[in-house]
Amino acid sequence: MQPSQSPGPPHAPLVEVLQLELAPPSLADNTADLDRLLRALRRQGFEPIQVRLADADEFAARIRGENFHVTVLVGFFGSHWEIVDILPGSSSPTPLGLAIDLGSSTIGLFFIDLADRKTVAGTSIPNPQAEYGEDILSRLLFARARGNRKILQRIVIGGINRAIRETLENLGRSLSDLCAVTVAGNTVMSHFFLGLDPANLFKEPYIPAVNHFPTFRGKDSTLAMHPRGPVYVFPNAGSYLGGDLIAGVLACGMHRTEEISLLADVGTNAEVVLGNREWLVACAGAAGPALEGGALERGMPAAPGAIDRVRIDPATFEPDFHVLGDVKPSGICGSGVIDLIAEMFRARLLTRQGKLSSPPGCRRVVHTEDGPAYVLADPDRTADEKELLITETDVEVFLKSKAAMYAMLNVAVKKVGIRFDDVRHFYVAGAFGESIDPAMAVRIGMIPDLPMETFHRMGNTAAAGAAMLLVDRDLLKDMEKACGRITYVELNVNAEFMDEFRSALFLPHTSRRLFPSVNVP
Amino acid sequence: MQPSQSPGPPHAPLVEVLQLELAPPSLADNTADLDRLLRALRRQGFEPIQVRLADADEFAARIRGENFHVTVLVGFFGSHWEIVDILPGSSSPTPLGLAIDLGSSTIGLFFIDLADRKTVAGTSIPNPQAEYGEDILSRLLFARARGNRKILQRIVIGGINRAIRETLENLGRSLSDLCAVTVAGNTVMSHFFLGLDPANLFKEPYIPAVNHFPTFRGKDSTLAMHPRGPVYVFPNAGSYLGGDLIAGVLACGMHRTEEISLLADVGTNAEVVLGNREWLVACAGAAGPALEGGALERGMPAAPGAIDRVRIDPATFEPDFHVLGDVKPSGICGSGVIDLIAEMFRARLLTRQGKLSSPPGCRRVVHTEDGPAYVLADPDRTADEKELLITETDVEVFLKSKAAMYAMLNVAVKKVGIRFDDVRHFYVAGAFGESIDPAMAVRIGMIPDLPMETFHRMGNTAAAGAAMLLVDRDLLKDMEKACGRITYVELNVNAEFMDEFRSALFLPHTSRRLFPSVNVP
Structure with missing residues (x-):
């Protein structure tokens, strides 16, 4: 489609900018004004392309008003394209995208220039929903009462909007410059963000209201952004396997390689994905508070001090x-x-x-x-x-948390009948994934005893995956495929997990031969 | 997809009704509630299917509320399907469709049972826009002033809504039973109906704002109907070649046969389409008032008296x-x-x-x-x-009108290098197409001197085409193809037309040998 506008590999952002000089209508070519633009877009591969009735009048008027020489912003909505904006032919807009890491305690916002893929600003805010419940369970209880779900939705979008407005003002940009948003959050956070009912997520068999969320336009929500820009919320593959982890899979690219990879995302919950381009197995559980430091007497997040x-x-x-x-x-x-x-x-x-x-x-x-x-x-x-x-x-x-982590990894590996030795890449993600020392984690038996070069410290993979999607729409297809391939192992009802958990409560493990490199004193 | 629910040929209405007993979720199949329904619909061929964010919460709640046993109404939107409604599994809805013949003086409304394809009610109302201008040109003048276009849109939809409410009340049906609407009107009427600007239609080179109108949902307009039901407005192929004529092409099926057909729609404007399944040529012009009786001293519409x-x-x-x-x-x-x-x-x-x-x-x-x-x-x-x-x-x-009609037919035939003898079917459509006597029309030289069995009196083909589409969505593809094939001959700037017109001002024609069957006294 459009040649890359900056050095580096070609890319395919969620919103493309096209300068179009359309042949003006004549008796020999009496195609209507809007159809004329759509015909040009289709010829360039933007197909299928949908126009909303409410936009048709304005679009047709602009095409004619600009004398058929226009700059068009075209947005990718997964199943189709939509016109985001029609500007004068002489304008050269540089649309921004926003990747949101929708955490339950902290929300990260990363503003990306869609043309040159550079991060132009980043900020984070505490999740304002904390006012209605410090942890997810208390928010779920709050959300049960009529109308409260809408409060949780309003307050989180309100907080995000304030951060967007502030950042754009600092950048000297306007709201309409923000043309695409991607959101990676866990299943409950995504449900709250979209006003969906998460009530069935916390009782067996733990079912979300929606796994694949509709891609929508800014104006379909109250997000402070271009009203016609696409908003993409990463899908869930299960109640504990949220869009944040799916974004993580994208970020480390494990769904593309033949070699087997393991992704462990350690946050308030621990989540594990094992697999390659042919299969993926995932499990998750409430393992994390102690691993994040939060559950200890003097525990705290990775912040100053x-x-x-x-x-x-x-x-x-x-x-x-x-x-x-x-x-x-x-x-x-x-x-x-x-x-x-x-x-x-x-x-x-x-x-x-x-x-x-x-x-x-x-x-x-x-x-x-x-x-x-x-x-x-x-x-x-x-x-x-x-x-x-x-x-x-x-x-x-802490030992309970690390045992849960190791047990989870073990269940995943056994589920597909392989051994840890078969894992070529072990990606450590999560809030403190960047600072964790794999050698130390191996020594206590939290992660398997693999050669050090196997481990990759990934940091915030949810944010990374969300940002990648903004500038590489082809990942959408990857992701839909990956989601379809994931087998989710529910640990809450897994007897094997409890056995593994008990064996992993020791340092490094009941079975010392699992950790040959660790010198037990 | 769904087997036909009534005797007769299989049909494919714009809205399908499906009874679905979904397997309830389990640990082994933890697909989300909404995804579960969409999966079932995709398996039955309803693909691609889109859900709007605003509907996701309600849909998910209904699926669960009905314990996964639901009756689903699925609407066809041309490029994709959408869920129109989710009802209890025990319900057996019989959705209605409405075909609207959007005339400048009279609007016809035909209510069709989508399951058995029967017309359950029909009514017509004067176009309430007449208050702002008896003919199209005076309405165009009125529409020039700021805000007046919205008045014309509001008043025509208001009139249609009153007729819908009255008819549904008589039928003992509710607004939400009306699940699909098709609208066939000329280019200006369609623009007014959709709030689009027709200003460029009446100056060279006569260009509509939009030819292919977006298919939209009831709630995207103010139409009195199911808020999620599809509304389809027939496309134009030119300023004088409106959706009413495209509907006429569908109604007589000339776009499907190898034999060459001619469709003449005689209304306030006269419109002609010539062709077969491989090519179509169309022309149109202001020929009609006298043919409708309107321009004569004692002329009147085909009404009592x-x-x-x-x-x-x-x-x-x-x-x-x-x-x-x-x-x-x-x-x-x-x-x-x-x-x-x-x-x-x-x-x-x-x-x-x-x-x-x-x-x-x-x-x-x-x-x-x-x-x-x-x-x-x-x-x-x-x-x-x-x-x-x-x-x-x-x-x-009157002779000017009949001469225009004949000249138009002649230009169309010559344009493609055939003779009238090559035309196998001559469809006479329009307000008085049903009552016109072809033998008389031949005698005065209004239509060519062909064997009487060539002529078919079709009546209101716009209404017929609109009604056909309600129960046969496959026609949508036919129509898009047909529109793409139509070559439009602009008569306003056609010198040949003026020559033909002058020759046709005689009874039956200057060249008597063109009408061998007519005994000139």
Whole structure:
């Protein structure tokens, strides 16, 4: 269609810009004004193309008003094309796209120039739905009462719109420049975003109202954007297998290769996809809070003040850590917890069962009201001037999370009759996927004992997948195919999962031979 | 897809009714509620199928509310299918369709049972736009002022809605039973109906705003019908070649046969289509008022009180006529005028030049202020107790109309290099197409001198075509193809037409050998 407007590989954005100089009508060619434009678009491959009745009058008038020399924005809606706008032939618009990572606690917004594929702005806001429930379950309870679902929808779109307006103003751009939006969220978030009823998602057999959401136009919602621009919400493949994970599959490209890949997305829920271009198996479960740091006494998100890397000297048991931002630590985030547990295990501060022990010469294990604890930072080094410590209970909570993660991976692999050794690429995604140290995660038995080059730290794959779709519409077909191929394993009713879970509660695992590279002290 | 629900040939209405008992969701089949229904519909061939975001929540809730046993109404939108309604599985709806013949003076409404294809009601109303201009040109002038186009749209839809409500009430049916509407009108009427600007239709090169109108849903307009039912407005193929004529092509099926057919639609404008399944040539022009009776002193539409058939005794010159309705005559309609002129010509009351003569023994030719006239009915036999007569001026006006008609036919035939003898079927359509006597029309040289079995009186082909489409959606494809094949000959700028026109001002024609069957007295 249109040649790429910038160096780099050819791309196919969701909205194309075309300069068209149409032959003016004559007695010999009496095609109507709007039909004349559509004929030109079809000849360039934009087919099938649909026009809404409400737009026909305006479009026809503009074509004639511009004397058949027009700049046309054409939007891809999956099953068809639609005209997004008709501008003077002399104009050279540079439409923007917005990729939204619709998280339950944080919403990320990434503005992409559709022509040159560059990210021109990025921002994140707390999900304003938190006002009606900190976690998803409490929001679901809130949404049960009549009218409340609409409140949740209104408030999340309101928050997004404020962020859009602010960002566009900073960029010196107008709302109508924002011509395409992609949204990747988990199943519940997507339902709330679209005003759909998620009530059946949380009772067996856990069924969404909709898996493949209709692609719609800005004006079909209250989103602050071009009224005719396409909005694409990533589909779900199950109640716990949301559009965020589907976007993740796109982002790492595992649906395209012959080699087998594994994608583990560790957020509030843990989600796993295993497969290649021929098959995909997925499972998910509530494994994550402790892995994100959230469930621990001093746990916190990966934000300024969070300890994200930890080393412990096995001789002196003294810790060394890195803090995000130039501040004193106020807590520990997911990657920090993984490091900490792994290092405590190596230094024999933790038994295989996850019990704290105080080896001779160790001064950092103390006894608190909550039982024994390891002091990671003394009061004079912390932001709140209190000891920053991890208790045995914290470790217990964390082991359950890491066991759930490993069990999930194991169930997926066994489901298709392969072994971990068959996995060529292991993509670690999620809020802290970028900072996690695979070697540490292997040492505690959270992820399988594979060669280090197998692991890829992906960061926010939901946002990455959503942004990719904005500039590569061909991914839509990929995704529909991938969704159709996914076999979803429901863990809530899986007895095998419970067995695997119990075996994985140890450091690194009940079966030590599964982790040959880990030296059990 | 669905087997025909009534005896007769299989048919494919614009809206199908399906009873679906979906397998309820389970852990093994966790497809979402709406996706589950769409999957079932796709498996039955309803593909591609689109759902609007605004409907998704309601649809998903109904599917679950009915426990996956539903009756679904699926509507055909040309490029795709849409769900029109989801009803309880136990219901057995019988959706109605409405075919609208959107005339500039009269609007015909025909209600069709989509299941058994029977017409369940028919009515007609005067086009309420007449309030803003009796003829199309004066409405176009009115429409120029800002906002007036919307008035014309509102008033015509308002009139149609009143007729719909009244008819449905009489039938004991509700608005939501009306699930599909087809509209056949001329290019200007269709533009007004859809709120489109017809301004460029009446200046060279005579270009419509839109030829192929978007298929839309009831709720996209203010039509009184099911909000999600499809509304299809027949396309134009030129400014004077409207959807009414395209519907006529469908109605006589000339686009499907190998034999060459000619369709002449005689209304306020005269329109001609010539061709077969491989090619179609069309031309049109303002030929008609006199042919409809409207332009004559005592002309009137084919309504009660109109003389529609005339015979004159060549020996006594005494007339014999038939009056529509059981009333005294108050005027003469198109078919009556054709008969009258033809009979006057045979009885030597008219010369070949259209001058009145008074043969010996004739008492019915009188002299009026407007020149000589023939008295068709004496005052004691008429409704207004005045003489009902035709003046020489009337004859002159009429000859111009019939000459235009014949010239148009001739131009069309010559355009493709054939002769009238090659035409196997001659369809006479239009407001008075049903009552016109082809033998009389041949005698005055209005239509070519072909064997009588060539002629078919079709009546209102616009209404017939619109009604056919309601129960046979495959015609949509036929029509798009036919539209693409039509070559439109613009007569307004055609010098050949003027030559033909002048030659055809005689009775039956300057060149008598063109009408060998006509005995020129």
